[in-house]
Amino acid sequence: MRVVEVTAYGGPEVLRLSRRPEPEAGEVPGRVRVRLKAAAVNQSDLRIRSGQAAGRLGDLTPPFVVGSDFAGRLLDPAPGLEAGTRVAGFVPWFEEGTGQGTYAEVVQVDPAWLAPVPDDVDFTTAASVPLSALTAQQAVDMLRLPAGSVVLVTGASGVVGRFAVQHAVAAGYRVVAVANDGDEHEVGVLGAERTVRRGAPEDVITGVLGYAPHQVDGVFDAALIGDPLLPVLKDGGVFVSATQERMPVAERGISVLAVHGTPDGARLKEILEKVAKRELITRVADVMPLEGAAEAHRRVEAGHRPGRLVLLI
Structure with a gap:
């Protein structure tokens, strides 16, 4: 089968199309x-490549x-799913530690x-959808605030x-969002009551307090601003960071937590059903062939237009 391997640590040029044996049924x-x-x-x-x-990978070294994230057709029957079913999910790449990711024609996964x-x-x-939507949902779940609470999403x-933003609105929160200049209308369509322009932390603080002078009840820091917020x-209040690497020091009784996206097929099923009903909006920025993975990485690093870039396999 075709795979794209990281042949050494470096820029997008280290990504190479290669062939590996296709896994057999029951192999794992x-x-x-x-x-x-x-x-x-x-x-x-991109960080792995x-x-x-590298410090998180233990003894795992290239090529891998x-x-x-992936979507495809199930080859083997699984509990509640027949072979041939269209399925999606995500591989917890770091936790698996095998170097067998989804830039490949066939993957082996936990049902x-x-x-x-x-x-x-x-x-x-x-x-x-899977990794980003589940991480965002799990972060919003960690806030555990009453309906009507004001929540900041960076x-x-x-x-x-x-x-x-969408999960927080669905949970009954009033959302203040920090977004790029020009995205105010779109973020408002997603449900945010107020959009603050991305900028220096002091400018963000001024913008947020202009809307919520008595401060917000919770923060989900997807932009990793950290302590200045x-x-x-x-x-x-409750502060949820998108990574353990940028967690502020707790003060004033504030709970500081970090979300770590975890696979959850049942929750993902609900999310995909909302996508189908247009109750949850996702965005595909571009679609490229698997052999274009290096160019895809270049575009992401250069700041391609908003949305997820997807490899077609």
């Missing part, structure tokens, strides 16, 4: 095979295959990671932030 106990149709490019893929995440893809959702759209122009948060 408890795992089922999915023949992929699409795989999304995530920021974590460049070597920025990156990639987390609990899988969700059926509704008929009205195509493979490229489905592949753009990075609302990004994929995770866009999902977080604490002045907008009430005593005893």
Whole structure:
């Protein structure tokens, strides 16, 4: 089967199309095979390829295959799913530690990671959803605030932030979003009551307090601003960071937490059903062939237009 390997740490040029044996049914106990149709490019893929995440990989060294998000057809029957079912999910790449990611034609996965893809959702759209939407949903769940609470979401122009705005609104929160200049209308369509322009932390604080002078009840920091955001948060509020690497020091009784996206097939099924009903909006920025993975990484690093870039397999 075709795969795209990281042959060494470095720039996009280290990504090479290669061939590996296709896994056989039952090769790994408890795992089922999915023949992929699409795989999304995530920021974590770029960090792994460049070597920025090498400290998290233990003894794993190139060559290996990156990639987390996927959509395709199930090759082996799984609990509640027949062979041939259209499915999506994401591989917890770091936790697996095998270097067998989704830039490949066939992957072996835990059935609990899988969700059926509704008929009205195509493979490229489905592949753009799992990791980002589940991470955002799990972050919003961690806030545990009463309905009507005011919540700040940073990075609302990004994929995770866009999902977080929508999940927070669905949870009954009033959302203030930090987004790129020009995205105010779109973020408002997603449900944010107020959009603050991305900029220096002091300008963001001024913008947020202009809308919520008594401070906000919770923060989901998808943009990883960190400590400078604490002045907008009430005593005893909740601060959720998108990574453990940028968690502020707790003060004033504030709970500081970090979300770590975890596969959840049941929750992903609900999310994909909302996508099919247009109750949850995702965005595919572009679609490229698997052999174009290096160019896809270049575009992501250069700041391609908003949305998830998807590899067609």
